[in-house]
Amino acid sequence: MFAILATLALAAFLAPSLTRWAGRRCGWILALAPGAALAYLVSRLPAVIDGETFDATVSWVPALDVSLDLRLDGLSMVFGLLITAMGVATMIYAAAYIGDDQRLGRLNATLLAFMLAMLGVVLADDVITLFVAWELTGITSYLLIGYDNHKFQARRAALQALLVTGLGGLVLLVGLTMLSWIAGTTQMSAMSAAAGSVQGSPLYGVVLAMVLVGAFTKSAQFPFHFWLPGAMAAPTPVSAFLHSATMVKAGVYLLARMQPVLGGTEAWHTTLGVVGATTMLLGAVMAFPQRDLKKILAYTTVSALGMLTMLIGIGTSAALVAAMAYVVVHALYKGPLFHVAGIIDHETGTRELSSLGGLRRTMPITAAIAAMAALSMAAVPPLLGAYAKQLVHAAEGEATAAAGYIYWTALATGIVTTSVAVMLAVLPFWRAGRETPKQPHEAPISLWLGAGLLATLALLLGPVAGTTFRPLVDAAARVAGASPSELHEETSLGLASTSHAAEPASAGALEGAADQAHADADHGAEHGEHGSGTLLKLVTIATGVLLVWRRDALLAAVAPVGGLARFGPEAVYRLSVIGLKSFSGVLTRFIQNGYLRSYIFVVLLATIVLAGYPLFSDRAPLPPLAVLDIRLYEGLIVMAMLMATLFATGTDSRLAAVVALGLIGIGVAINFMIMGGPDLAMTQLAIETLSVLLFVFILHRLPRFEHFTSLAERRRDLVLSLMVGAFFTSLVWGIATEGGESALSPYFAEHSLSEGKGHNVVNVILVDFRGLDTMGEITVLAVAALGVFGLMRLNLDKEKKNGKVA
Amino acid sequence: MENLLVLPIVIPLVTAGFCLLASRRIRLQRSLSLFGMVALTIATLALFDAVRSEGILVIQAGAWPAPYGITLVADRLSAMMLLLSAIAGLAVTAYAGWSVGERRERFHFYPLLHVLLLGISGSFLTGDLFNLYVCFEVMLMASFVLLCLGGERAQLEGGVKYVILNLISSAIFLTATGLLYGAVGTLNMADLSVRIAQYENREVINSLAMLFLVAFGLKAALFPFAFWLPASYHTPPFAVSAIFAGLLTKVGVYALLRVFTMLFVGDPDFTHTVIGILAAASMVFGALAALSQKDIRRVFAFQIMSTVGFMALGIALGTPLAIAAVVFYLAQDVILKCNLFMLGGVADKLRGSGNLDKLGGFWKTKPFFSILFLISLLTLAGVPPLPGFWPKLALLRSTIETGEGVLVAAVVLAAFLTLFSSIRIWSGGIWRDAPPPDLEPTDLAEREKDARWMMVPAAGLSGLLLAYALAAGPVFDYAEAAADQLLNPQVYVQAVLGEGN
């Protein structure tokens, strides 16, 4: 399995140079990569149908319990086959469709990388591996949707898709992490064993909600569906691949994969049932009024995805079988229809439904493909679509949660879907010819081959669905949680199964119904419609056709309702994004406001709050007992220094302020002297002198002191400053009351002369014990000198103005 | 083997000296500088390797026994940071020759760069709290000068805020160090670790811990102390921004990591909760603010704040997994931030502006450059399997395990906003088409030539990011072992103070 992924990775890496070398023929060559993957999957098909699984694992980040676990089972097989088969068709189609464009190489590489990621999603067994692949599909699809990077519409659509699925992805990651934490394993195949503990956990609701948000955003479920029609800004080959068969189905895949772990609860049935049914109806209804062929297809895809979600939500064996069958059927008709839309666009220069007509004469092959695909979509026998639809109908009847809602939405959706199928397959080809921007011709084989093969497959498989198609679908459904015993029985009986009515009571009513559904489906596809189902089918088709016939009148009648879209989820998205950005701007201008004193104020305030809280929360430190231990001259010095400080703070005279600063410095030196540091005092005096000189030197080139701030501001600043001062005083008190002896000084006292060869201990510490500090100190001085030199001598603004520097 | 510990200090010092002597000969300075950085990289690589195989290395400066002299220590975290700073220094030196301009090079750009690295290396190596202060000052002084070098008006305006706020932080650091010495009577960090645990007065220790948090949090650009960063990082030449972005805030994070795993671990319910709150605020505010910025470097500046928040969150959580995540974060973020600013510089060179409104048009004409940029942006956004993903995953997992729903939400929100603002740069700055820049054709040709050379180190660093992606397993193993050392300081203490303790 890794070889398959590696092949795709290599192909993606080589794609740009290969494209440059092979030109327009590159599609045929690059299709070999997904072709090889397809061949591999087909070779494993019989074994997988028999219920075997293939595992491969490589350690990845063991510290995080992440390993590249791959697992090929029935569910992965169904999706894997779709990805690779559609992949082959897409590679051939894309090169022909895009033609000569310098970015074709990059497009091919991105498409192949996307295929790789998508295969990763369906093959992954480790949740993190799944997520990695999941995010990669998001990023590659972002690049693919925005292929026309010079158009802001394309970039915007890409961004929209990325943001919606990206946020969903992050939420999903949290959900999966929690899930693997609760289940005690990161392997999805091992999780179903822990389903009981997962569903009994108090966090089950949270986990379920998060996984569902991830799946719903990816699979364009209401209310996140809006990004998918927007993503039609992508070139058609991309839409055909990503937005019909693969990426949007990743969410459905995840739901199916998680069904055995998270499914079966009331919350699961209801949420998926309602969201799915709503999406299904909404997609179909929204597809109807669209004018752009691709938009129509996008909304029908939304509808189909809704149906799949709904089926998985119903969760019975029959529903899961129906879902898996419909996944395949949908890809087999939607892919070709997208290709057809692309061909029409390519050959006529427009995708507007209203300007297309009569193309069956000029494009007979395309017309035939469209007809086959649309018939499958409309579930007309003997196509595969009819077989799948029959399974779906039966499954819908089994809904336990929101059953009525599901029944009516399904009925309405059936009608609208039929009419949309007619719109797609009949109007452009069979009505009278119309003017198009380009003179239409039949497309070259590279454009229609893939679509033709897929559509033909649906036609060929239809009559023999029970024997060829069902076993695979059953294998997938088993992985998704369908009851194996009953499915096995069903499959082995195959076509001969007619004894559905006589189900033993022990199997339960539910399974009996499922069985009946399968049998019905087989019958329906084989021997034609019968009973009430047939009648309903005919009514559905008739109403659908009627809707198309009266389409213009109908649209005119409901036009006012269209205004509601302004309040839809897309509007919410729009407002959120604009709001987020405006809020960001407002907040940033407020916090990062450019006022240095505001910054200092915040820093000091935070300091006093953070550091003051622990000190004062319990009891404030009191002054050490020896309060009165002060000599007269010491007291005088302290008083003098405080007065100098006060003076320096308040004075309007620059010179006076500097003199006060000098006095403080001298006071500090005297204090050093009192505390036994004569050298320190001397240094302090010397440095203080230099420092005062420097101040005087600079000050007389600077303006006078001015009062910029108001009295209120000064009072506020004063309060804060006094608080900070009081805090530090208390901290010194707190430490001085229980300050211990220095652990280091006795050593210095002892070894200063004997080993440091100096009488003055302070000096020995500086040059010897802590020589590294002194080296740093000298470096600082040297750099300061360089800095002052640079500031005084280098003024690039001036040099630029004088033209000295380019 | 222990002598390797001296090299990361000696090599930059000697190189700076030689460059200073050659101050009038710019070409010679460039070669000397490059040579010095290569030597530093090799030396730190050897040190890295030695620490990995032999464990914590210790040397007592001047052979005075610990805790009396100054100890140089390299554990896994230090060794990694040293290597990373040498790599970033090398890349920036190679980059600077094509981007900072001869006037600045003439005014001691290279000596200052090496002194900056001297301060940074010293900070990572020293095992003494006061010496850490001195190393910070060396680094800070060099950064002041580098930031203001050139004297452009914006540089000075940004410089004022950078200088003043950092001086406040330094003074608080100095104060806290002095007070801590007064309280427990030692400066050696290993010794401090032992003595702080024995010190009775919790209130005083917690208060001091908060002072260190403010001092280091300001250097690390943690909310609400990060004002200086977006005010200044977009004003100097791109080479200066790149080395600052790669290393300076990381030194602050390193110091926080050191202090809050070794010294102030007695009352995590208070100290680490505070860090967690500030971390969450940084993550979200930084990522949100990045969204409204136009200048590409201002976007990155706010994202640095957000990234620092992520790392601080790991420190706050303090579990082995979270600390490993911080180490991994540091490992990739030094390279990433340096690279982002270097790539931004290439874009600025080619278009004559770093404003997103004026950038664009690269995807069409410069696919290689665009892809380099994309790799870095996606790493920033935390898109798997690029290296930005793994630490975020580990942090998310640690956060979930604490059960703090608010923190989980903050992580998700910040990650989402980061994705948004990274993609915004890609979409608006690289992807879209743009009219040709308003530059003279001869000037443009000159710029194209410079840009090609500037891309060489950027390509190297991008390659390194991809290598991280491929080697995520081994890197995380290393990070886990480093976290193990940090969380079991007695090994460090024994290595420094000897077996007796």
Added chain:
Amino acid sequence: MVTWLAMLIGGLYAAGFYLMLRRSLIKIILGLAIFAHGANLMILAAGNPRRVDVDVKIPIVPEGAEQLLQPYADPLPQALVLTAIVIGFGLQAFTLALAKSVYDRMGVDDVDAMRDPDLTEPPTRRDAQELVSHEELDSVAPAALPGTAVGS
């Protein structure tokens, strides 16, 4: 004595911070200088200070003695303060030079006048375009929008 010293230090810190909250750059630097004095005193005051008199000696090994005997003033904080003073001087010199450059360049020393590079620009029309779809923007010819659709 520490009691009173601590109050003096508190006063110096308060004054330093108050001055740093002013708008005049030179006052801010003055504030930093006072703050630095406070910090230096603090190191000494916190480090178990002793007044030098008959018993307590300055930390110099007397001639003829082998080592310094208790009680003496702790030499280590003194060494630290010495280092800090010198470093502080370097920083102060640079900061003053910076203040002068700023004044030469801008003609003021009011830091409120130095906000420009630090402000977030207001959003433009292009931002909205990149982010969200406005139907009215769709209808605008791409060429009419600054720098959007050269290649189309």
